[in-house]
Amino acid sequence: MSRHDVVAADRETISKPPTRFDQFVDRTFRGSTVAFAWLTILLVVLIVLQIAEKALPAVRHYGFSLITSTTWDSNRGQYGILPEIWGTLYSSILGLMIGTAFGVAIAIFLSQDFLPPKVELVCKNIIELLAAIPSVVYGLWGIFVVIPLLRPPANWLHEHLGQIPLFGTALSGPGMLPAALVLGIMILPTISAISRDALVSVPHKLKEAALGLGATRWETILGVVVPTASTGIFGSMVLGFGRALGETMALAMLVGNSNELSVSLFSPGNTLAALLANHFPEAGGAEVQVLMYAALVLLVITLLVNCLGAAILTKASARFSGITK
Amino acid sequence: MSTHQALRDPFEGIDLPRLEKSIYSPRAAFSSALSVLTGAMTLVAMLPLASVLAMLIWRGGRRLSLALFTETPPSAFSAGGGFGNAILGTLVMVGIAALISVPFGILAAMFLAEFGPNSKTASAVRFCAKVLTGFPSILAGVFAYALVVLMTGSFSAPAGGVALSLLMLPTVMLTAEEAIRMVPAKMREAAIGMGCTPTQLAWRVILPTAVPGILTGVMLAVARAAGETAPLIFTALFSNDWLYSHGRLNLMEPTASLAVLIYNFSGMPFDNQIELAWSASLVLVLIVLVLNIGGQIFSKRSIKL
Numbered sequence: 215m216s217r218h219d220v221v222a223a224d225r226e227t228i229s230k231p232p233t234r235f236d237q238f239v240d241r242t243f244r245g246s247t248v249a250f251a252w253l254t255i256l257l258v259v260l261i262v263l264q265i266a267e268k269a270l271p272a273v274r275h276y277g278f279s280l281i282t283s284t285t286w287d288s289n290r291g292q293y294g295i296l297p298e299i300w301g302t303l304y305s306s307i308l309g310l311m312i313g314t315a316f317g318v319a320i321a322i323f324l325s326q327d328f329l330p331p332k333v334e335l336v337c338k339n340i341i342e343l344l345a346a347i348p349s350v351v352y353g354l355w356g357i358f359v360v361i362p363l364l365r366p367p368a369n370w371l372h373e374h375l376g377q378i379p380l381f382g383t384a385l386s387g388p389g390m391l392p393a394a395l396v397l398g399i400m401i402l403p404t405i406s407a408i409s410r411d412a413l414v415s416v417p418h419k420l421k422e423a424a425l426g427l428g429a430t431r432w433e434t435i436l437g438v439v440v441p442t443a444s445t446g447i448f449g450s451m452v453l454g455f456g457r458a459l460g461e462t463m464a465l466a467m468l469v470g471n472s473n474e475l476s477v478s479l480f481s482p483g484n485t486l487a488a489l490l491a492n493h494f495p496e497a498g499g500a501e502v503q504v505l506m507y508a509a510l511v512l513l514v515i516t517l518l519v520n521c522l523g524a525a526i527l528t529k530a531s532a533r534f535s536g537i538t539k
Numbered sequence: 540m541s542t543h544q545a546l547r548d549p550f551e552g553i554d555l556p557r558l559e560k561s562i563y564s565p566r567a568a569f570s571s572a573l574s575v576l577t578g579a580m581t582l583v584a585m586l587p588l589a590s591v592l593a594m595l596i597w598r599g600g601r602r603l604s605l606a607l608f609t610e611t612p613p614s615a616f617s618a619g620g621g622f623g624n625a626i627l628g629t630l631v632m633v634g635i636a637a638l639i640s641v642p643f644g645i646l647a648a649m650f651l652a653e654f655g656p657n658s659k660t661a662s663a664v665r666f667c668a669k670v671l672t673g674f675p676s677i678l679a680g681v682f683a684y685a686l687v688v689l690m691t692g693s694f695s696a697p698a699g700g701v702a703l704s705l706l707m708l709p710t711v712m713l714t715a716e717e718a719i720r721m722v723p724a725k726m727r728e729a730a731i732g733m734g735c736t737p738t739q740l741a742w743r744v745i746l747p748t749a750v751p752g753i754l755t756g757v758m759l760a761v762a763r764a765a766g767e768t769a770p771l772i773f774t775a776l777f778s779n780d781w782l783y784s785h786g787r788l789n790l791m792e793p794t795a796s797l798a799v800l801i802y803n804f805s806g807m808p809f810d811n812q813i814e815l816a817w818s819a820s821l822v823l824v825l826i827v828l829v830l831n832i833g834g835q836i837f838s839k840r841s842i843k844l
Contacts, residue, residue, distance in 0.1 A: 232734070237736065243741070247647065247654055248655070248660070251655075251661070252660065255663055257708075265678065265682060268681075316583070319580040320581045323581045339835070346827055347827070349766070351591065351820045354817070355590070358594065430570040433570070462676060462677040462768070466802075487675060490769075494773060495772060513678055516673070516678070519673075520674070524669040524670060
């Protein structure tokens, strides 16, 4: 091979040093990925600032009295969101209790070798499909299936045990219990999926050691597996709670939209998100500002809960890194 | 004689506890009872899904006809009608949302997985994305209302798209990051060894390999956005007209969507509207389920090396 050939071959090689243009493109592309990453952080800041800014006039005008007052009368310009704050927390806690009981039970049943792996996977996918149904469809289902189903037993409880505050009113239609039940169904997949991840990541050694000592299957689960995964399970509950607080449509359709502050499971109520959804389309001027105030309150509550949940889960996933599998 | 002695039961005369599991011992009974209980709870949790699907097919399937897809919603007392404009509106708004969130999400994910995976920025971005995942959809609507509707002066399809893109973004970003991380180190190293710049590596090797995983995330995000109602009440409201009517494109006007139609009609005291709400739910759930199942198929096709 002559020297000439070698030079010619060199000119046609596939690999060559990047040209000026390549380097320019490279720098621009890398710069834009960094920019978009930063934009995500900016977006969260912008959301908070934007909502806070729109709420500012109402915050100045009403101050804390809006949070502690219970009347909502747009004709007289009197607003109060205490019943909504109470309804948001009450329905979410009830929903969380239902969602946790079922979610954790399902997570255990679908992670501790009760079923053949294939059946387990199918069941897991079916439970996850619960999360795919849009919330407005759950609302429709709640109106036509859950409420008629709950009304007879609820009214029986009210008639016979009416002196207990929990059953203090009759269920005439929409109310706290149907709303909380549907809420529980909606957050169940979140809780069961994250709890299951936590349970699956418990090192096998721990389980085998417990079984080897003669513990029964459930003694192992309750004594070793669940306590080890408890941080993850708790994180899933916090995130589920966050979902429940912000859930809008199903509640707007089922909770009854009445400005009431009651501990009764069957009384209609309202939540912050449902208040926004129901009043916003027809609201004008001052009422919009008050609704923005309500949005700000909801934002603060959910941001706190979600940050807490994300932090707990980050801690939980770091926990097993020391134990070799 | 000595062999005989060796074969004798070594535990003879020693009082041993029973080694077999007996259902009558309290410990075993407790264990079995809990197994049955959790199994039953799993079955009970599947009932709502079965009930929702059954109701959709029973009540929504009755009205299913071609007219539903070609006609506009009926007024209060009239019969018939459909929700063709709502289907179109949903598609347009989800399309706008995807146009915003998919490039945004993939570029940010590229930074998270490739260019600065361990940087402080990356962990802050990841945290923000996780917080956005649990962000109430109605607040996305409030934000888009303040940002777009107040600025442009009208409820519109683009405002709805912006609100939905906010909800799609974290899903797209976090699944794309995961998919990019799954690209085998061998392929990366081979490309770098050939003298690729990081950008060439990203475009020619990593993205094509990670496409199935990224698509899974996009489809799940689209499925979620298609079913969202709350943000659209603040941004797109509803309309009884087609997006294209009276000879012009009404892009900056209130726009119909399936989800808002279901919400509006569910509270009406007319049988015709309620039937339409059920049919619209059936169509919406079918769209969402197809996207979900499609996403799962893509995730199975993604590389496992």
